[in-house]
Amino acid sequence: MNVLIVEDERSLAREIADFLKSENFLCDIANTGTEASEKIAINLYDFVLLDLGLPDYNGIDLLKEAKKINSEASFIIITARGAVEDKVKGLDLGADDYLPKPFALIELLSRINAVARRKFNVTNPDVILGDFTMQVHARKLICKETEVDLTKKEYDLLQYLVLNSNKVLTRQQLYEHIWGNILDDQYDSNFIDVHIKNLRKKLNLHAPSPWLETVRGVGYRVSTGHKE
Amino acid sequence: MTGYPMLKLKFKLSLFNLLSKIVFTGMFLLLMPYIIERINLKYVDNDLVQKREQVLSLISDIGIEPFITSDSSFGSFNILKEEFISIERISLEEDLNFIEESSRLIDDEEIEYRVLNYSFKIDDQPYLLEVGKSLESISATGKNIRSVMLVFLAFIIIITFVTDTQYTRILLTPLERIKDKLKMISDPSLFDNAPVKTNTSDFHKLDCALCEVMENLGTLFQKEKEITVNISHELMTPISVLRSKLENLLLKEDLNYDTSAKLEDSLKTLHRLQSLVNSLLMIARIESNQYLREDSFQLRELLKDIILELDPIAEDADIMIRNDLKDDILMKEANRSLVFSMFYNVANNALKNTPTGGNVLISTSLNQEKFIVAISDTGRGLTEVQKETLFSRFKTRDKNSGEGTGIGLAIAKTIADFHKIKISVASELEKGTTFSFTFSGNS
Numbered sequence: 001m002n003v004l005i006v007e008d009e010r011s012l013a014r015e016i017a018d019f020l021k022s023e024n025f026l027c028d029i030a031n032t033g034t035e036a037s038e039k040i041a042i043n044l045y046d047f048v049l050l051d052l053g054l055p056d057y058n059g060i061d062l063l064k065e066a067k068k069i070n071s072e073a074s075f076i077i078i079t080a081r082g083a084v085e086d087k088v089k090g091l092d093l094g095a096d097d098y099l100p101k102p103f104a105l106i107e108l109l110s111r112i113n114a115v116a117r118r119k120f121n122v123t124n125p126d127v128i129l130g131d132f133t134m135q136v137h138a139r140k141l142i143c144k145e146t147e148v149d150l151t152k153k154e155y156d157l158l159q160y161l162v163l164n165s166n167k168v169l170t171r172q173q174l175y176e177h178i179w180g181n182i183l184d185d186q187y188d189s190n191f192i193d194v195h196i197k198n199l200r201k202k203l204n205l206h207a208p209s210p211w212l213e214t215v216r217g218v219g220y221r222v223s224t225g226h227k228e
Numbered sequence: 229m230t231g232y233p234m235l236k237l238k239f240k241l242s243l244f245n246l247l248s249k250i251v252f253t254g255m256f257l258l259l260m261p262y263i264i265e266r267i268n269l270k271y272v273d274n275d276l277v278q279k280r281e282q283v284l285s286l287i288s289d290i291g292i293e294p295f296i297t298s299d300s301s302f303g304s305f306n307i308l309k310e311e312f313i314s315i316e317r318i319s320l321e322e323d324l325n326f327i328e329e330s331s332r333l334i335d336d337e338e339i340e341y342r343v344l345n346y347s348f349k350i351d352d353q354p355y356l357l358e359v360g361k362s363l364e365s366i367s368a369t370g371k372n373i374r375s376v377m378l379v380f381l382a383f384i385i386i387i388t389f390v391t392d393t394q395y396t397r398i399l400l401t402p403l404e405r406i407k408d409k410l411k412m413i414s415d416p417s418l419f420d421n422a423p424v425k426t427n428t429s430d431f432h433k434l435d436c437a438l439c440e441v442m443e444n445l446g447t448l449f450q451k452e453k454e455i456t457v458n459i460s461h462e463l464m465t466p467i468s469v470l471r472s473k474l475e476n477l478l479l480k481e482d483l484n485y486d487t488s489a490k491l492e493d494s495l496k497t498l499h500r501l502q503s504l505v506n507s508l509l510m511i512a513r514i515e516s517n518q519y520l521r522e523d524s525f526q527l528r529e530l531l532k533d534i535i536l537e538l539d540p541i542a543e544d545a546d547i548m549i550r551n552d553l554k555d556d557i558l559m560k561e562a563n564r565s566l567v568f569s570m571f572y573n574v575a576n577n578a579l580k581n582t583p584t585g586g587n588v589l590i591s592t593s594l595n596q597e598k599f600i601v602a603i604s605d606t607g608r609g610l611t612e613v614q615k616e617t618l619f620s621r622f623k624t625r626d627k628n629s630g631e632g633t634g635i636g637l638a639i640a641k642t643i644a645d646f647h648k649i650k651i652s653v654a655s656e657l658e659k660g661t662t663f664s665f666t667f668s669g670n671s
Contacts, residue, residue: 015476019475022479080460080464080465102467105476151540153540190541195540215488216485216489217492218492
């Protein structure tokens with residue numbers, strides 16, 4: 001998929017591009033609004049990541065303009081302005097999602113994937129995890145034909161790990177995804193540990209879950225691929 | 229200002245108007261009899277002099293003889309004995325010309341008169357002319373004048389009071405309008421800048437001055453908001469760059485344990501910086517009214533959500549969260565996620581300060597029409613000094629009591645103020661602390 005990254009902070013744009021390339025996206029970078037406007041006019045993009053705070057261009061205007069020229073593209077706004085008005089305005093103008101800076105790259109990827117799934121109406125295939133099967137579309141975890149009883153938080157946590165499987169997710173990335181920014185100050189790595197502990201306890205009642213790994217000093221990872 | 233009743237300017241002016249009229253009327257009533265008497269006498273005396281002149285001119289026309297024959301005197305009364313004129317010969321040499329009050333006996337009746345005495349000579353013979361008017365008739369005239377004046381006075385007072393009051397009201401209308409404009413203004417940008425119609429220069433100046441002040445304030449507020457946004461942009465961008473770089477590094481597969489642990493630690497530190505900036509921005513945004521208050525929700529549901537959220541953590545620490553949510557309230561015009569954040573911060577704080585085996589109680593109650601949410605813990609309690617600095621920014625009780633930035637309670641306080649909720653703290657050392665949230669009547 002083609003992604004245009006509109007971001008005036010060059011090194012941030014580069015990091016995002018590096019990350020998305022490693023996820024097999026084709027990336028293009030525009031560091032100014034004018035450049036972005038030109039690139040959108042010439043190329044067809046599937047995704048435009050748009051920083052609203054551009055020095056030479058009003059981000060909202062750019063969004064309107066880009067929507068007109070390239071109506072097929074999906075837009076994700078990234079901005080350091082967390083003000084509610086901006087968010088509402090951006091989504092009203094047809095942006096598909098909104099991500100306040102600073103965000104985790106993993107979170108950006110899941111948003112892009114979520115938008116793509118919505119757009120192409122693709123449901124996630126079931127994921128096999130040892131003796132467990134995660135039915136992502138039904139939000140269910142099945143083990144030997146019985147449903148594992150998980151709380152909403154536990155399920156969200158597991159699904160996030162599963163959708164980003166084979167990547168180590170830090171406690172902070174997990175916390176941010178589940179609890180969002182509003183409780184930022186109360187961030188406590190213990191929260192995630194407690195939930196993972198409970199999650200493991202519930203899983204192990206049904207079957208062993210070696211695929212849910214603790215990566216010492218970093219975080220957690222769900223490994224698919226190499227089965228026991 | 230305390231101790232005196234507050235009155236509207238309009239009423240004060242009317243009151244003064246009325247009082248001054250009463251005082252003037254009182255003075256007038258006190259002085260009126262004296263004045264009327266003086267005026268009355270003056271007129272009577274003039275009248276007597278005029279009559280004297282008429283008699284004298286009559287005498288000079290037709291002579292003294294028709295009135296007086298030798299040794300007799302002349303006297304004339306009207307029927308009601310209110311006036312009389314008399315002429316008599318006298319033997320006195322000196323000239324007489326004065327007015328006095330004396331009594332006359334007429335038909336066995338003694339009547340008080342005001343009498344003009346005047347002497348004149350005809351052919352060297354002196355005569356005395358007396359012209360009199362009874363005092364009774366004089367005072368009757370005075371009474372008439374007085375009652376007419378009283379009626380007139382009452383009429384004038386009523387008319388002027390009514391017109392004065394009405395005029396004051398009309399005059400003060402622009403002031404009322406200016407007052408209305410100022411009412412209910414929580415933000416200068418909401419001020420109505422349209423000028424108030426008035427031809428009183430003072431009001432016009434006041435209105436202009438207010439408009440100008442509001443405009444300046446509005447600009448300042450706007451600037452403050454812009455500064456907040458700009459600072460957030462300036463700070464968040466470098467944090468974003470660093471974060472992306474570290475995350476990308478962490479994704480590399482050939483890292484040894486040491487490096488990845490250090491990277492994770494750096495990310496953690498960076499995250500602390502991020503939450504710090506976020507918290508400060510959140511407070512700044514709440515204080516400059518950048519959050520909407522458009523949600524309506526039942527508070528019990530929200531508190532249940534919080535308990536659900538915290539239960540796993542509490543269980544893990546072997547702390548029991550009890551609840552007693554017998555009363556409920558519908559919050560209107562509130563921001564749900566902010567209110568959630570407020571209770572969550574305080575409850576989480578309580579949890580952190582409760583030792584293993586302790587408990588946290590979340591309860592609601594109605595006390596004298598006021599809705600109260602209380603969050604109590606069985607923790608160490610607070611000293612007086614700690615209580616005072618509890619809601620100030622960056623003062624954690626204990627540097628080791630968690631990874632928060634110590635700004636959670638400051639945020640809670642800001643959110644409470646934003647929703648007009650009063651937070652109070654009661655604490656006893658080694659027993660525990662209770663945070664009470666008192667809701668104002670409007671929610």
